Amino acid sequence: MAADTSPAAGTSAATTLAVTTLADANRLADALADGPDAQLAARLCDLLLAGRPDLASAVFSRALESRQAYDNASLIPFHVALRALSLFAEDPAREDALRLARQILDRPPAPRLIAIGGVSGAGKSTLARALAVRLAPPPGGVWLRTDGIRKRLFGLPPEVRLGEEGYRPAVSRAVYRRLVRTTRTLLKQGLVVITEATFVRRASRNAMQRLAETAGVPFHGLWLDAPVEVMMARADRRAQAVETPDASDATAAIVALQAEDVRGRILWQRLDASGTPEEVLERALAALAGPPPA
Structure with a gap:
């Protein structure tokens, strides 16, 4: 797979965790909107593991709004779960990542x-x-x-x-x-x-x-x-x-x-x-x- 060279590719977990306000979340979402779903999901995962589900949710909806493309919206939570499982595989002490993956995969949304x-x-x-x-x-x-x-x-x-x-x-x-x-x-x-x-x-x-x-x-x-x-x-x-x-x-x-x-x-x-x-x-x-x- 080719390396991701989009402008948002340099958005690290550290940068994500510097997101503390809704204005920060909006800027992050707009930066990620043109990138691949896996990249957006990684940042969402970071925010969720940092205990900021409010900002993760804001980034999720704002990025979709920025794209004005919703056909694959239901796949993004699965990308978040995969990111969490990857973190757990790298470090089995990350039980928080395993819990997040289970929270997503074991509880499908009731539309x-x-x-x-x-x-x-x-x-x-x-x-x-x-x-x-x-x-x-x-x-x-x-x-x-x-x-x-x-x-x-x-x-x-x-x-x-x-x-x-x-x-x-x-x-x-x-x-x-x-x-x-x-x-x-x-x-x-x-x-x-x-x-x-x-x-x-x-x-x-x-x-x-x-x-x-x-x-x-x-x-x-x-x-x-x-x-x-x-x-x-x-x-x-x-x-x-x-x-x-x-x-x-x-x-x-x-x-x-x-x-x-x-x-x-x-x-x-x-x-x-x-x-x-x-x-x-x-x-x-x-x-x-x-x-x-x-």
Whole structure:
């Protein structure tokens, strides 16, 4: 086999373990996205063995998003297991590596689709990222977000702000079509998928449920609610952030418009999203433990 000479090939385990923040994880994922799956899996394995499943999950979904290629997503966890088994074979004292491999190989994911909706500033991304770690074996479920898809359609990383041309109706329709297509691809592979969007249109919410029904997997829709003033304040703080820029371009004014534009009765399970991320996560996990609302 030819040596890997891609730019990310020099990314060592030491470099991986220097990843301590979400911004670090994003940069690592973008660097690895164009490389082979085995290389990405090696870095995921390093993060998992370092006790950072949250960052491993973030790198996993971000690298797939950067590629905008999901056909082989289900193979990456197996590459992670192979990497862990290789480490154990090299050093039988690495029982942590053996445990990780067994965690992946002995616990295949139970495919399901969780859709998270709500206007900007409700905390959808924070919740989606947290659920991706908890609802599937390492390296986690696949998190899909319309903000990321939209930016990638323009060849941009998610943190770069788009002008009005990025939010024309034709672009938004293309974004949702890609979300549906990618979700279908991942569900066919037997993966846990978490989709995140405003889902203000009833048709977009119904499309998610139909995808799950067609794939024969459980579906749960979560709608995040909070006072409009709270979500407007969050959007403004996020828009002004410099060190941790976000994929969302929504401002307080856009939040107010979205809140007035919700179409149709919300049949998804409503969650109070006005509290801390930890409180919202606990509410979501409790909701997901029960049956979907009728």
